[in-house]
Amino acid sequence: MADKILNKIYVKVWRQNSPKAKGRFETYTVENISQGTSFLEMIDILNDQLILGGKDPIAFDHDCREGICGMCSLYINGHAHGPDTMVTTCQLHMRRFNEGQTITVEPWRVGAFPVIKDVMVDRTAFEKIQQAGGFVSVNTGGVPDGNTIPIFQDDAEEAMDAAACIGCGACAATCKNSSAMLFVAAKVSQFAKLPQGQVEAKRRAKAMVAKMDELGFGGCTNTGACELACPKSISIAHIARLNREYLVAKLSD
Amino acid sequence: MSILNSNIPEGPISQKWSNHKAKIKVVSPANKRKLEIIVIGTGLAGASAAASLSELGYNVKAFCYQDSPRRAHSIAAQGGINAAKNYQNDNDSVYRLFYDTVKGGDYRSREANVHRLAEVSPNIIDQCVAQGVPFAREYGGLLSNRSFGGVLVSRTFYARGQTGQQLLLGAYSALNRQIGAGGVKMYTRHEMLDLVTIDGKARGIIARDMVTGEIKRFGAHAVVIASGGYGNVFFLSTNAMGCNASASWVCYKKGAFFANPCFVQIHPTCIPVHGSQQSKLTLMSESLRNDGRVWTPRKLEDAEKLRKGIIGPNDIADADRDFYLERRYPSYGNLVPRDVASRAAKERCDAGFGVNSEGKAVYLDFKYSIERLGRSTIEKRYGNLFQMYEKITDHDPYKEPMQIYPAIHYTMGGTWVDYNLMTTIPGLYAIGEANFSDHGANRLGASALMQGLADGYFVLPYTIGDYLAGEIMVPKIDTNLPEFIEAEKGVTTKLEKLFNIKGKTPVDHFHKKLGHIMWEYVGMARNAEGLTKAIKEIQELRVEFYKDLLVPGEMKNVNPELEKAGRVADFIELGELLARDALNRNESCGGHFRVESCTEDGEAKRDDENFAYVAAWEFKGVDSVPVLHKEDLVFETIHLTQRSYK
Numbered sequence: 001m002a003d004k005i006l007n008k009i010y011v012k013v014w015r016q017n018s019p020k021a022k023g024r025f026e027t028y029t030v031e032n033i034s035q036g037t038s039f040l041e042m043i044d045i046l047n048d049q050l051i052l053g054g055k056d057p058i059a060f061d062h063d064c065r066e067g068i069c070g071m072c073s074l075y076i077n078g079h080a081h082g083p084d085t086m087v088t089t090c091q092l093h094m095r096r097f098n099e100g101q102t103i104t105v106e107p108w109r110v111g112a113f114p115v116i117k118d119v120m121v122d123r124t125a126f127e128k129i130q131q132a133g134g135f136v137s138v139n140t141g142g143v144p145d146g147n148t149i150p151i152f153q154d155d156a157e158e159a160m161d162a163a164a165c166i167g168c169g170a171c172a173a174t175c176k177n178s179s180a181m182l183f184v185a186a187k188v189s190q191f192a193k194l195p196q197g198q199v200e201a202k203r204r205a206k207a208m209v210a211k212m213d214e215l216g217f218g219g220c221t222n223t224g225a226c227e228l229a230c231p232k233s234i235s236i237a238h239i240a241r242l243n244r245e246y247l248v249a250k251l252s253d
Numbered sequence: 254m255s256i257l258n259s260n261i262p263e264g265p266i267s268q269k270w271s272n273h274k275a276k277i278k279v280v281s282p283a284n285k286r287k288l289e290i291i292v293i294g295t296g297l298a299g300a301s302a303a304a305s306l307s308e309l310g311y312n313v314k315a316f317c318y319q320d321s322p323r324r325a326h327s328i329a330a331q332g333g334i335n336a337a338k339n340y341q342n343d344n345d346s347v348y349r350l351f352y353d354t355v356k357g358g359d360y361r362s363r364e365a366n367v368h369r370l371a372e373v374s375p376n377i378i379d380q381c382v383a384q385g386v387p388f389a390r391e392y393g394g395l396l397s398n399r400s401f402g403g404v405l406v407s408r409t410f411y412a413r414g415q416t417g418q419q420l421l422l423g424a425y426s427a428l429n430r431q432i433g434a435g436g437v438k439m440y441t442r443h444e445m446l447d448l449v450t451i452d453g454k455a456r457g458i459i460a461r462d463m464v465t466g467e468i469k470r471f472g473a474h475a476v477v478i479a480s481g482g483y484g485n486v487f488f489l490s491t492n493a494m495g496c497n498a499s500a501s502w503v504c505y506k507k508g509a510f511f512a513n514p515c516f517v518q519i520h521p522t523c524i525p526v527h528g529s530q531q532s533k534l535t536l537m538s539e540s541l542r543n544d545g546r547v548w549t550p551r552k553l554e555d556a557e558k559l560r561k562g563i564i565g566p567n568d569i570a571d572a573d574r575d576f577y578l579e580r581r582y583p584s585y586g587n588l589v590p591r592d593v594a595s596r597a598a599k600e601r602c603d604a605g606f607g608v609n610s611e612g613k614a615v616y617l618d619f620k621y622s623i624e625r626l627g628r629s630t631i632e633k634r635y636g637n638l639f640q641m642y643e644k645i646t647d648h649d650p651y652k653e654p655m656q657i658y659p660a661i662h663y664t665m666g667g668t669w670v671d672y673n674l675m676t677t678i679p680g681l682y683a684i685g686e687a688n689f690s691d692h693g694a695n696r697l698g699a700s701a702l703m704q705g706l707a708d709g710y711f712v713l714p715y716t717i718g719d720y721l722a723g724e725i726m727v728p729k730i731d732t733n734l735p736e737f738i739e740a741e742k743g744v745t746t747k748l749e750k751l752f753n754i755k756g757k758t759p760v761d762h763f764h765k766k767l768g769h770i771m772w773e774y775v776g777m778a779r780n781a782e783g784l785t786k787a788i789k790e791i792q793e794l795r796v797e798f799y800k801d802l803l804v805p806g807e808m809k810n811v812n813p814e815l816e817k818a819g820r821v822a823d824f825i826e827l828g829e830l831l832a833r834d835a836l837n838r839n840e841s842c843g844g845h846f847r848v849e850s851c852t853e854d855g856e857a858k859r860d861d862e863n864f865a866y867v868a869a870w871e872f873k874g875v876d877s878v879p880v881l882h883k884e885d886l887v888f889e890t891i892h893l894t895q896r897s898y899k
Contacts, residue, residue, distance in 0.1 A: 044532055056805055057813070069324040127441075130429045131430075132433060137430060138427075140305040163422065166418075
């Protein structure tokens, strides 16, 4: 398992002290990195170096470091979550990079996700979309037994495929239109495949799409870039289902 | 007589909760509207509580340090959630779940709380299904179950290897509905830094806005701590980077007793430590032990060759593999509880059979189940976990066994609570991993999700009413009262103190040092000498911390280093208490293994005569020894025996 050592790499990273401040790229040299190190551990090492050198460390979002919380973001060398597929930035390892390489690190560039500091962005817009309709309106208690309604296994599996969304924002960051369609579709589609979601299906599709539009996300032009960037490989077939749900809802208005 | 009153209801175990619910007070809808509740943390416990309380009509303020409540670390739970549904017709029952949990916790949990947990467990599944949680299902459309460690029935419900994610997203959706409706005011990127008490009652908090750096005051009629455990005191753990104990710790320093801190769970199946730069450890779900077989080489020379990379695991014939869990524990085999499996792995590695270059790993092999069930079945069950493993290690677990080693995972200890989940401070509650009550000295797999949701959906919403019924005449809490001003000043002073040390060492260095001390002396095997040494070294580390800490950046801006400094300052104090508690408990039970107290065949040996109690610690000042209060554990229903999984 002996990993190779990268003697020297260059990290070109977006620095911006506050939402209103003007941003710029800075390039730092990082030495002696094992390829078994994760990308964020490399940033930790760089930050340690910056602190010891009397500089401000790079502010970035991260938490679980196992690819599930959706907190980490970063546009790395032109790819959301970096050059590897089906991983979040925190699961990206330095074995994907080469000796002497310059690694460009940027925040999500989405109008609805303003920069807070450096490469940390504000994804509150995603929260608002979920609050608009991403739920089944049941209170705690008084619900039927879990086995009362059988659900086709395939439907449950498809709902799970959609529900795997971690809300990281890579889809919107990758989309040339900054569209949040894959994110919205994942939730609408999950409920569309389940009997529990049927009662409010129309209201949900309309409310979530309206909120997405209101918050300034762009429209979907079916390029499929989001699916490729999605660390959970959520299929754009869910966007097709969202469109159908939305159309049905609108037609019955 | 202990000053602790656990408020356990009278009556037979199966009727305690019903009797209690019949007796406790209820707040009218008109009065609920006037009452405010603060909930700290939005994991399974916090999100479910905040949503349920808001549905009842209370005004809720919820806080999390992440940018969204959906990111709380419950999201990372993989394997499943237990419930006594008996859908499999395998003779499961509320009693069996209760019994398994008390036994699994090595008889150090509170019977009445555990029985209630088992009682409400079926409701959780129903609730989650109604929310649209996509649990795994059979071809007939009904819910599927799997088996987990320490039990002989299949009662674990799951959503692939992402059960925690799906349950949390369910609770998050309920929370979102309430945020949208205005019942919950959500404060993301806010960190609680102090508790405000007025006349001895919890009346609010002081929090730092992690974007602007502003210190803010928030008032409420009750405060609920649902901020999880303290596993990160070990630096390396399966917890998220931001997981911290500061909310619980400030409550401890304000008078809430802290119970059984030495009960820490070390999970047997994590990806081994790699190099010295590692920032966290990744868990491989316990569910994998359903289909994976744990082994090390039978011959020392094979282990030697594996460590040097001369041979690979697939070069070792079946006859030369020691399936040590199956050998030592024939009836439970690979599905022994976590504490047992962790110690067995350590025993093999200490004896020289470790398989990675550091000699600190064993194999978890799927070859046999792939042969039996086919690759596609294994892929369906664990695909995401296998992918995660491959991305981290660059090795394909379909082709060669996983390397695993124990790591800090969960903390059974926590803030002391009574049967109502109220702490020793009136109006202050602790739920989920943050409290201590249900898992004793060891938690069974798939029970953390169950407890978090039980507390949040079905216990706290009932019990908090009993307290709040007495508060209906209390007007909205005025945050300009001197207690709030003073608490805010205290927080500002503490942060300025950390910021102004201007030493030479960044906070992570101290955190790592603390982690080393903890893992070395307060880890999987503990003894009096090591623990005494740990206490001394931690005290020295604290002195060094306040002399040499370097916090860069600005106070009034995003400043992760300042956030970490505050958390590590608390962890250093908590680490000392943990070691002190471990030193006091001169018995082995569950995850707490004292070398001085083991049976002839190396199993943990309890001392019920002297230690069948909850150790609840009362803060007396940072430089003073805390006072130990004992809550005797009375077992009315279950007879205490030496735990055996053989």
